[in-house]
Structures are given as structure tokens and as C-alpha cells.
Amino acid sequence: MLLRPRQKLFVERSVAALRSHGNTIGVAPTGAGKTIMLSGVVGEILKERDTKACVLAHRDELTAQNRAKFARVNPGLSTSVVDAGEKSWQGRATFAMAPTLARESNLDQLPALDLLVIDEAHHAAADGYRRIIDRVQTRNPKALIYGVTATPNRGDRKGLRPVFSNVADQIRIGELIASGHLVPPRTFVIDVGVQSDLGRVRKTAEDFDMAEVAKVMNRTPVTEAVIRHWREKAGDRQTVVFCADVAHATAVANAFREADVPTVLVTGEMTEASRKAALADFAETRARVIVNVAVLTEGWDHPPTSCVVLLRPSSWRSTMVQMVGRGLRTVNPQEHPGVVKTDCVVLDFGTSTLLHGSLEQDVDLDGREATGEAPTRTCPSCDAIIPLSSRDCPLCGHAFTCDDASDAPQPLGDFVMSEIDLLKRSSFKWCDLFGDDAALVATGFSAWAGVFFLNGRWYAVGGRQGQPTTLVGTGERMVCLASADDWLNEHESDETAHKTRRWLSQPPTDKQLALLPMEYAQDFGLTRYQASALIAFQFNKAAIRRLVFGADRDALARAA
Template sequence: MMLRPRQSLLVERTLAALGEHGNTLAVAPTGSGKTIMLSAVTGRVLAEPDAKACILAHRTELTGQNRDKFVRVNPGMSTSVFDANEKSWRGQATFAMVQTLSRQAHLDQMPTLDLLVIDEAHHASSPTYRAVIDSVLARNPRAGICGLTATPNRGDGKGLREVFSNVADQITLGEMIAAGHLVPPRTFVIDVGVQDALRHVRRTAMDFDMDEVASILDKRLITEAVIKHWKANASSRKTIVFCSTVAHAQNVCDAFVEAGVHAVLVHGELSDADRKARLADYETGRAQIVVNVAVLTEGYDYTPTSCVVLLRPSSYKSTFIQMVGRGLRTVDPEEFPGVIKTECIVLDFGTASLMHGSIEQEINLDGHLGEGEAPTKDCPDCGAIVSLACMECPLCGHVWEREPQELGVLADFVMSEIDLLKRSNFRWCDLFGHDDALMATGFSAWGGIFFLNGRWHAIGGGKDLRPQLLAVGERTVCMAKADDWLNDHESADSAYKTRRWLNEPPTDKQLRYIPEQMRADFGMTRYQASALLAFQFNKSSIQRLVVSANDGHREAA
């Protein structure tokens, strides 16, 4: 398994920051492969003889996921688990549950560590995490403390400065969208006459006063306007609505139902069984809309969701990004056959987008995609060294004010497309010279993207790997999916993008299998012949998958 070039860059910057500061935080959104990157950082540290590391998480499923990915990234390295069921430090890397490890009796058993990695590191300033961190440093003051998170700003406003002094790198949502790993948001700010009132809402320690927000937005005429605009812009889309209070959410949900739209309500006062049942209604298609109050902001991903409605502001940029992010995941056509998703509609009836700006405004692609050190700046409140692109300090929450002309710029998402053909670990070939069929191959796998009826289709296959549909939609998304397929099934040895033999003429054996009409192409290289043969041997499967995807497609709804 290989890392994407952007993932490798974050790993290098994280290791450099650990070497310089002894601690660091890396910020990367959902879908960026945080687990793969933390595994790569840990593996590099464990390359030292007798080194030991602990990867700390707060949920059982995270511990299992982290261990599985670690083994894929670092084959041959030993692992162990320290949780409620198993308490072992035998492995070079130990995957621990913070709830278990933070007990004093268990901390007393902990060996000397060289590295502590904290997944979901926005929890790092809480007492249980601090107990572990302090114990690690007490045994080895030179131990590295490395955190990774998608959402560094805590809801309670407490900063991370007491744990981390710097931010090594930040992969932004904008980068992920430009690289095809997420779909772009298309934002509409709809003024229903309350923007001025919302700007004067009182802030609490946690966020805006949501009761005051509800007194402004929870009105029948406003809710009717919400439904009207949703029907005009997103009536066929699976939709998540964010409201201010439970009463507000109930009224919005009831109004959608009265308007003939099946909607369900989810909030924190429901039992787990009720919440799961209502989300199942949304995910199985019985309900088109799920209305919620601060429940689906973080950690919920139903990828066919392609519309987000904001009926609440947020004082935190991170919360705003989390809400929009619920609709940005790409769709796996194997899991959701026929669903096509190319963008996410964001309908903002408040001031969140105006306050924080559209997410591409804080992207510095040159800074993030270049080699070497990430451009940085110092936070004026806490002194942390952070990425130049940060508009909200991940360690203390300081917000850099935008230039006045930036506020309210909410055109469609504009971003220079990253040229994945150049940045890929593999060489991609235009099979027939028409830019409608491209393939890349390795030792064990091949990937391709194919254009038909206005859409691109990503297909992946290989030795002992049945050809399968990876994505349908925009070219960049399909290229990213096919490239990830190759990264998942190949290694650095097989990513022979710059090997000299690639440019040599085809072998006699290759020429025997290449279609006769193409043998006269005296400019063909051995690698191009390899890609063409991969297509020829799998042509019927590729055609079947592409045609089937076109016959059965439906827009994400």
C-alpha cells in the first residue's frame, strides 16, 4: 500500500515538526486518510531499534480501524492492544483506549514510549488524555506527542495549546475537493429578512445562544420560505437540516411532512434505538430529509446526502465546515448502485457562510502542494506556529479577520484543478489519443477512467481482483478513485512512473497481443503497450460496468 503524494507530504512535515518541537498537531478533514497518515508517522519512528509507540483513541471502533490500517501500511511490525478486554504492551505499536489506559493502575504498567499518537486529537486537553500524556513524558521527557484531527476547535472553547505548540500541516477541504476526493459545495445564501438580527445574537461560552437564534428563525413564514427554496433548488436530493433547538427542529420537520416531504427528526434527547431507527428511515429511502440538532455535525456520513440546509449560525469555523462536510463525501457505486453525485447544494438561511466565508477562500494551494516546509504564521493569542492558510487557530480558537471585500463572496466553488495525471504515483496513458479512456498499471492492479454519455467512470481490477466500478461522475473524482485503487493494491516498487524501461519499445510478446491496427504505431512504448493490453484483456468487463452504470444511473437524491 502506498500513500497519496499529499499524504506523504503531511507525514514528512509531521516528522520534521516532531523533531524540532517534540510535539505537533496535524489537521486533515474526513476522507483525507488520517489513519493511514498516522500509521505512516508511527512506522517511521518505529524504524529505530527497540522503539515503542502507543496510538490512543476514545472509541473501540477507532482502535480496531487504526490497527488494521497500521498493519497494511507497516507490514511486519508487531502490534498489541490495551483496552477493557486485552491489556498487552508486547507490540512495537500498542493501540490503546484512553478510558482504560488513563486509570492510574494501568498507567503504572505502561512502558517507556518513544511516541504517543493521539487520534481525534481535539480531545487531547481533557483530563483523561492529559493523564496519559503526563505519564508518557514523566517516563521519557523526549517522547514525541503527535495529534491528528479533522476538527481541532473544541465545542467548549478550550484550546489545545497546553498540549501542542505548533501545527505541522493542514490539509484543507478545498484541497480534497480540488483533488477529487470530495465533491464541491454549491452555496446559496438566502436572506429571509433575519440576517441583521442574527448578527446581534449573544455568544455563550459554547456557541451562539441557540434559544435566541430560535426566537428569530423558528417562525412559520420563515419555515415556509425554507421549504419553498429547498423545493426549487434541491427537491430530489437527500438532505440534512441543521436547526438551533429541539422545538425549532420539530416545527421544521412537521412543516416538511405537511408539505408532502417525508422527513425525520434526530436530536440528543432520543434513545439510541429511536435515533438509529430514524436514521435508518433516512438511509433506506423511506425519508428524504433528516432534521437534527447538533447530533449529525460530527462523525455521521451517509454519502448519498447531497444537500445541507443551515438554519443556525455557528461562531466556530470548524462547526460550519463540519455541517457542510456532511454532504461532501463521494459515493461508492458498489454500495449505492446508480447514485450519481457531483456536488452538494448548501442552502444557508442564516449567517454562517457570510461570517466564515466559502471554504475555498482560505486555501493556499501553492503552500500546501509544494515540497519542503509548510508556510506558517504565529497566532497572536497563544503564540502557536500554525499553517499560513489557517483562519481559525487550531490550538486556541483565535480567528483572523477577513478583508472586508472577502465577506459574502459566495459564488460557485472555484478552485484550480490539481493535475492528478502529473501528481499520481503512476503513469497514466491516453489509450486511443482521444482523452476519453485513460489507464495506469502496476504489478498486481490496473485502474482506468472512461467517458460515456457525459460522465466519467472509474474502473479498477488486477490479478485476483475482479473488475469493479469505483466511481461515476466528474473526471477528477473518478481519477482520484482509480488512483487510490492502485495505491491500495501496489507498492513503491511497482509505481514505476519514471523507470527507464517504460519508454523502451514494446516486447515481441506484447506485440503479439496488441490489436493489429495499433502495431504500426512506432511511437508506442512498453508501458503504453502494457496499459493497452490491460484494457484488451478486461475490455468486456469494463464495457459491461460502464454501460450498466449508465443504464441504471439516477441522480443522488
């Protein structure tokens, strides 16, 4: 399996920071491939003989997911598990449930580790995690401590500075939008007559006082205005709504239902069975709207969700980013046939966007190549070394101000450089098959991928030896290019990518020419790689047409 170029850079910076400081944290939002990068870091450290690592997660499903993806990135490294059902340290990398390992009897069995990795590292300041960290460092004072998270200053609001002295790298949402791995948000800040009242709501130690927010927001005229704007701007999009408290959420959910919009409610007060039933109704599209109170902010994803409604402010930028992030994932057409998603509508009826700046401000379109060590600065509040691009210190939450206009973030606009960058940085060469820019194909040793244009929409298709051809992306060109490139990354390796790149300077083989139409034999500029791309297309043309035309019909049917 290959890492994306940006993922490789994240790994390089993380390993360099670990070597330099003995600890570090990396910040990567939804869609960045956090587990893949985490696995890359562990693999680099475990290249040294007789080294051992432990990867901590706080949920069973995360432990299983991390172990499975680790095996794909590092197929030669053995793994083991410490959880409620099994307690084995036999593997070079052990995947442990933090609540299980934190028990004293299990800590007694802890071997000397060379690397402790904390997934969802915003939990690292909690008591159970600190017990584990302290025991690891007691067993081996030179043990490296590495954390990865999307939201470093969340959770119990304790700072992470006692655990991490620096931030190795921070992938920004704008990078993933520009590269086609997330869809762009279209943000509307809407004042329904409450912004001045919200501006007077007091802050608590953790956030705005949600009881006061609810008094402002939980009024029938406000809710009616919200639904009116939602109908106008969201249409038939699946939507997640964030409310201030349970009474507010209940009232909003009832109002949507009374407006004949299928709606479900999710709160922390519900039983687990009721919550699962509501989530299933939304996932299976029996409900168009899901209303919640601080339940779906983190750890929940339903990629077809393409509208986010904020009916509460947030004093933390990271909380706002997490809420909006629920709607930014791209859609896998294998999992959601016929769903085409090109953007996410964000309706902010609170003051979060005004307070923190819209997500569009996270996009950098200056075209600079990110290489080598991350430029850094020192946080004036906690002295942590953090990436220069950080607007908030990931370790203590200190907010920076832009005194220099040249440092001001760019607004979201045309991604002029992004496609060039993706094609240039890809491990594979993308061939324009017919010179009309409507069909691009890239190949490896055992897999190929292509993007094709039909009726105003792009489609990504992937294939591999012995497996049926697969639709892997639909929608905008950049999203499809990213999906197709990821398909090749998933099924090829650094070695095969390097070998196929060499084909660019080699002429086609006689066997290749025999498989191609006669006119290609007269093309003296044809390379072995281009011939491979053309053969992949010729051999799979029928399957490509079936998938692309079928997806196009499904999309038109859904639109009707």
C-alpha cells in the first residue's frame, strides 16, 4: 500500500520530531487518513531491531480498525491485542484498549516499550492515559510518545502540554478540500434576529452557557425561520442539526416533523437502542434530518450528509470544525449508489463563523510545495513548538491574531493549483488517452484507474487483476481524481510505482503493440507506460461504459 505524498510528509515530520523531542503530536482532520499515517510512523520506528510499540485507542472498533490498516501499511510486522477478551504482547506492535490497559493488573504486565502511540490524542490528559504514559516511561525512560488527533483542544479541556512539547505537523481542512479528499463547504451566516442576544451569552470554563443559548434559540419564530431558510438553501439534502440542549433539540425535531420533513432525534439521554434506531433511520435515508445535542460532534460519519445546521455557537474553533466536518466527507459510490455530492451547505444561525472565521479561510491557494521540516513558531502561552500555519495552539488553545495582512488566510475560490499539484505529486502518471481531457488513465503492476467525463459529471473507475472493475468516485473532477489515485495507492506499492515510472522512458514492447489497434504501432512517440494505460482501457472498456452509464442513469433518477 502506498501513502499519498502529503501523508508521507506527515510521517516524515512526525518521525523527525520524535527523534528530536522524544514526543510529538500530529493534527489531521477527517479525511486525511489518520490511521494510515499513524501506521507509517510506527513502521518507521520499528525498522530498528528488537523495538516494540503500543497503539492506544479508547474504543474496541478503533482498536480493530487500527490493527487492520496497520497490517496493510506494514505487512511484515507482527501484531497483538490487549483488550477485554485478549491480553497479548507478543507482536512488535500491540493494539490496546486504553480503559483495559489502564487497570493496575494489566499495567503490571506492560513490557518495556520503545514507542507509545495515542490515537485520538486529545484524551491523553485524562487520568487513565496519564497512568499508562507514566508506566511506559518508568519501564523505559527513553520511550517515544506520539499522538494523533483531529481535535487536540477538545475533551475535558485539559491542556496537552504536559504530555506533548510540540506539534510535528498539522494538515488543514483546506488542504484536503483542494486535493479532492473532502468536499468544499458553502457557508451561509444567517441572522434570524438573535445574533445580538447570542453575543451577550456568557462563557463558562468549557464553552458558551448552553442554557442561556437555548433561551435565545428555542423560540417558535426562530425555529420557523430556520426551517424556511433550510428549505430554500438545502433542498432535499440529508442534514445534521446541532442544538443547544435537549429541550431545544426536541422542539426543533418536532418542528421539522410538523413541516412534513422525516426527522430523527439523538441525545445523550436516550437509551443506546433508541439512539441506534435513530441513526439507522438516518443512515438508511428513512429520515432526511437528524437533530442532536453534542452526540454527533465527534466519531460519527454518514458521508451522504451534505448540509450542516448550527443552532448553537461554539467558543472553540475545533468544535465548530468538528461539527461542520460531519458534512465534508466524499461519498463512496459502492457504499451509496447513485449519491452525487459536490459540496456541503453550512447554515450558521449562531455566531461561530463570525467568531472564528469560516472554514473557507483554511484554504491555501498560493501553490507552494510543502517539503522538509514544517515551519514553526513558539506558542506564547505554553511555549510549545507548533506549525507556523496554526491559528490556534493545538496544545493549549491560544488563539493567534493576524497582524500582517500578507499572512491572512485566503478565501475559498477556484482551486487553480490543486489539480496540477495532485497530478504532479501522484506516484503514477496520468495519461490523457484521446487528447480531449475527458478520459485519463493511470496504471501500476496489478491495478489501474481512470476518470471519465459524461453529461457534465466525472466518474472514477478502478480495476485490478482477478477482481471486477469498480466505480470508486462520482461528482467533481478533483474528487474523482483523488478517489482514482487512492485506488492505485491502495493496491500498489512504492516499488511498483517506481518501476512503472521507468516505463515513461521506454518504448512499448512488441506484445503491447500486438494488443493495440494498428494506428498505435505508427506512433513513434508512444511509451511503454502509455501503451499500458491504453491496453487497460481497451480491455476494460465494456465494464467502464457499463459502470459510468449506469451511475449516470442512477444520478439522473435521484435528481428527478
